[in-house]
Amino acid sequence: MSSIIQLLPDHVANQIAAGEVVQRPASVVKELLENAVDANATDIKLIIKDAGKSLVQVIDNGKGMSVTDARLCFARHATSKIRQAEDLFSLATKGFRGEALASIAAIAHMEMKTKQDQDELGTHIVIEGSKFVSQEVAVLPKGTSFAVKNLFFNIPARRNFLKSDTVEFRHVMDEFQRVALAHPNIHFTFYHNGSEMYNLPAAGYRQRIVGIMSGKTNEKLVPVNEDTEIINIQGFVCKPEFAKKNRGEQFFFVNDRFIKSGYLHHAVMAAYDGLLKDGSQPSYFLYLQVPPNTIDINIHPTKTEIKFDDESALYAILRASIKHSLGQFNVAPVLDFDRDSNLDTPYHYKDMQAETPTIQVDSTFNPFTDDKTNQHFSKASSGPSNYSSGSSSGSSYSGYSKRVEPTASWESLYVGLDTENSESIESSPFTFENEEVTSSLFNDDEVEQTSQKTYQIHKKYIVSPIKSGMVIVDQQRAHQRILYEQFLLNMTVTQASSQQLLFPLDLFYSSAEMELIEELKPSLETTGFVFDATMSDHVVISGIPVNITESEVPLVIEQLLSDLQDGIPANSYSQNDTIAKSMAKSLSVKTGSYLTEKEQDNLVNGLFACKDPNISPFQKPTFITMRVEDIDKKFAL
Numbered sequence: 001m002s003s004i005i006q007l008l009p010d011h012v013a014n015q016i017a018a019g020e021v022v023q024r025p026a027s028v029v030k031e032l033l034e035n036a037v038d039a040n041a042t043d044i045k046l047i048i049k050d051a052g053k054s055l056v057q058v059i060d061n062g063k064g065m066s067v068t069d070a071r072l073c074f075a076r077h078a079t080s081k082i083r084q085a086e087d088l089f090s091l092a093t094k095g096f097r098g099e100a101l102a103s104i105a106a107i108a109h110m111e112m113k114t115k116q117d118q119d120e121l122g123t124h125i126v127i128e129g130s131k132f133v134s135q136e137v138a139v140l141p142k143g144t145s146f147a148v149k150n151l152f153f154n155i156p157a158r159r160n161f162l163k164s165d166t167v168e169f170r171h172v173m174d175e176f177q178r179v180a181l182a183h184p185n186i187h188f189t190f191y192h193n194g195s196e197m198y199n200l201p202a203a204g205y206r207q208r209i210v211g212i213m214s215g216k217t218n219e220k221l222v223p224v225n226e227d228t229e230i231i232n233i234q235g236f237v238c239k240p241e242f243a244k245k246n247r248g249e250q251f252f253f254v255n256d257r258f259i260k261s262g263y264l265h266h267a268v269m270a271a272y273d274g275l276l277k278d279g280s281q282p283s284y285f286l287y288l289q290v291p292p293n294t295i296d297i298n299i300h301p302t303k304t305e306i307k308f309d310d311e312s313a314l315y316a317i318l319r320a321s322i323k324h325s326l327g328q329f330n331v332a333p334v335l336d337f338d339r340d341s342n343l344d345t346p347y348h349y350k351d352m353q354a355e356t357p358t359i360q361v362d363s364t365f366n367p368f369t370d371d372k373t374n375q376h377f378s379k380a381s382s383g384p385s386n387y388s389s390g391s392s393s394g395s396s397y398s399g400y401s402k403r404v405e406p407t408a409s410w411e412s413l414y415v416g417l418d419t420e421n422s423e424s425i426e427s428s429p430f431t432f433e434n435e436e437v438t439s440s441l442f443n444d445d446e447v448e449q450t451s452q453k454t455y456q457i458h459k460k461y462i463v464s465p466i467k468s469g470m471v472i473v474d475q476q477r478a479h480q481r482i483l484y485e486q487f488l489l490n491m492t493v494t495q496a497s498s499q500q501l502l503f504p505l506d507l508f509y510s511s512a513e514m515e516l517i518e519e520l521k522p523s524l525e526t527t528g529f530v531f532d533a534t535m536s537d538h539v540v541i542s543g544i545p546v547n548i549t550e551s552e553v554p555l556v557i558e559q560l561l562s563d564l565q566d567g568i569p570a571n572s573y574s575q576n577d578t579i580a581k582s583m584a585k586s587l588s589v590k591t592g593s594y595l596t597e598k599e600q601d602n603l604v605n606g607l608f609a610c611k612d613p614n615i616s617p618f619q620k621p622t623f624i625t626m627r628v629e630d631i632d633k634k635f636a637l
């Protein structure tokens, strides 16, 4: 029987999780790709234009449709995949609702060409906004081609709601990757605006994963294999040392369908217990096969969430098998010269790198003697609430200010309000001399050595006495503020200088990430990055901003990509702002780092030399003050 599509009876249709199928171009991509997979195609081409806004076309070599089916497939609840409600619990296909084509045809211009193998001729149908425009007999190859043009042409509000091409493209890419990863045995090609994004020949899981992610993925993968009565697990997890900042590359496939599961994700994370740096995320590609009658796919309209009968058993098996794999493959760390940051550190930074921050305890310190610090305070006319208005002259902090004659560092916080220093209030808080910068923020030899006036507590706060009492600075937030202002200034006002790398750096990224990098390139260049080349899966970087080290570059870019998950801001101002924030976040000293006295000193001075020292770039307070009276009150109790 060549015609197979039937209209589902109402009572079956009504049991199907209802929801909007078409939200954006990526939804069309998902539905069309899944239909091609369900048609047993071995070769599937995805062609899109303008991130899918003007065209999404999927061409397959699958089983095609008869003349009757070619017309019927556009009807709502018309499907060849299930007949009765029970079939929902033994699904072997991606689709089953018979809704996708009807929904897409209602809001786009659609052209379909289809032919079954056994037929001489095929069918060519044009349908626009659910209206059949034409139907013709045509000479066609075996298989089906759907072209969807002008999405939301009849719903301008929805069309306007679509995000930038970059964002929509990322969604398309996500859907493509999910389907292509789930079906390595199918040859997929993907073109965007005429250029080939992917050409993935039929392969095994590993080859497909590497083909989709990037050339460097292979060495990161650890295989996972487990076969039990209730579940078969295959796939790969990444070695802990390659864990990333963002959650980009985490995939579960259940019976060849991409799904999201917070619960199973937790099982994976539990298997990595103790192996990951705080907050980092491992990539994983896990293929689970379970008996179809032990899951319910029909709980969510996009079919990306499913319900398992025995979730806790799956959790335990998944966790144990990943733990086992990690144990087996991580006993001997692999020497990877490409990744060894010590090897690619430019020589002239070597010594600076080696300087480990230490605590310096002043054994002669006696809190009850009047130290000379107090003398510095006598000039201050007011308390710390006025810091933001002045203190610019004392910017001894940071490599950028090497040329500035530093005033004795800590007291510079107070001199800003002095009339004799009023000039410095007018001048810019930063004096830049880019040729003379150093890589480390904490290596300013010109800072005058004075007796200790700052103390680090709990590797988190810097405490220092001031005239009115004391100030407590949050080291991480303070440093974020300082770096943020430096980067912004660099990007917007001064010409950033960059350090030339001895050997250009090759960094590999997925195509989606590469698109983002491509878009951000101009802004990144203003910070000091020099891109020699951008390929489809990697960038060659030959220069980097002066205030970061080579080994920090991958981290900085990764953080940036992760911060841009929700899209790149439209205007260049907010683009710069986002980049500056992101780089400040990655490069700031963290809570938990020891700071030497000099580093503490530089940090505090640097903070109060900022335009806006009170808050971090993420709107959190950077310091608090405690007045002597407040302390007195506590003792009065």
Ligand code: ADP
Pocket: 004, 005, 031, 035, 036, 039, 060, 062, 063, 064, 065, 073, 074, 078, 079, 080, 081, 094, 095, 096, 097, 098, 099, 100, 101, 102, 143, 144
């Ligand atoms: P569903 O996939 O849920 O059945 P769709 O609206 O996506 O619903 O498709 C309706 C029907 O059209 C499918 O059941 C299938 O029979 C037929 N069809 C859709 N796409 C293809 C294709 N690429 N090749 C062959 N048949 C197709």
Ligand code: MG
Pocket: 031, 034, 035, 094, 095, 096, 098, 100, 101
């Ligand atoms: Mg379908």
